[in-house]
Amino acid sequence: MSHFQYIYGVMSAMAQGALDLAAQLSEDEIIGRDGVRAVCHAELAAIVSPAKPVELTKLRKDALAKMLVAHQKVVELVMQGAGTVLPFRIGTYVPSEAAVVDVLLKGNKLISTLFEAIGGKIEMDVVATWADFASLLKEIGEEDEIKKLKQSLAVHSQGVSVDDQMKVGFMVKEALESRRLEVSRQIVEQLSAVSSAHTRHENMDDQMILNNAFLIATAQRPKFEHMLDELDNKFAGKLNFRCVGPLAPYSFYTLELKIIQWEDVDWARHIMGLGDAASTEEIKKAFQHSAQVKHPDHRGQTAEAERSFDDLSCARRIVLEYALACEQAAHVPQIVFSEENVRQNALLVKVRSGSEG
Secondary structure, three states: OOOOEEEEEEEEHHHHHHHHHHHOOOHHHOOOOOOOEEEEEOOEEEEEEEOOOOOHHHOOHHHHHHHHHHHHHHHHHHHHHHOOOEEEOOOOEEOOHHHHHHHHHHOHHHHHHHHHHHOOEEEEEEEEEEOOHHHHHHHHHOOHHHHHHHHHHHOOOOOOOHHHHHHHHHHHHHHHHHHHHHHHHHHHHHHHHHOOEEEEOOOOOOOEEEEEEEEEEHHHHHHHHHHHHHHHHHOOOOEEEEEEEEEOOOOOEEEEEEEOOHHHHHHHHHHOOOOOEEOHHHHHHHHHHHHHHHOHHHHOOOHHHHHHHHHHHHHHHHHHHHHHHHHHHOOOOOEEOOHHHHHHOOEEEEEEEOOOO
């Protein structure tokens, strides 16, 4: 019988009553079975449900979308009572309830620090698009420089070439991007006044001006929405705004788990020339020494030299992640690279973050 647990996020252990709404969801609305509950350690509580692990890369798009909706729905319902929830990346499973406690234990310092950063805050996602894209392109086409070029091409004795068409298209695209950047700047500047951070998401097409996430204090939400109304009035129907929230701070802080492999660590420490154990200072010096020796500037700009330096950079990342996992488990003066020690400290709690102020 499987005892795997799916982790949605982490909240304060003091807010376990916030699970009441999520606990009422049916099995079709959650990930796994037997309802949503909390697993606690010290002042933290993980929001979990028993579930059979699935590989996200093997799911059909509709199944993945359903899983994403369920993940977000549970987190958002818990937020209504808990206020602050630090989300885990979708698709996070651990093999047992004891493993959930281990996650909270090893991630305690990181998670507590993040709670200080996001306490009482929510994410609001804002998308702005051109209301009448066709009219905008026509307006751009009437700008002096573009209009003069089109007129000169119209009377060209040999007709309009593909290169000429591409030149006009490039000028239109450049003018469109200039307008987008200016409008985007104005929107971000105004909304940033009531935001503690913001970050950009990828625009889906040319019609989209802005696709940003804003981290704001919950108490600032009415003012934030009022500012959106002011922006809507300012642009007098030329833009369409869509605002989604409140959300957990997915775009700013999302927890992830990584299981470190012994074979990777052993390969990495040999690449860096490390012995059976090393302090963090020794790891730093080992990389600096190896980087000087293996840098393509010293060995020549060859494919082999570049591969060797890439391997060194990869090795450094692996060793530093393992060192961090060891520090999460216990404060130790040296990082031991034995197989036994690596397997004992294989769990690393990480955070994926992104913000622009």
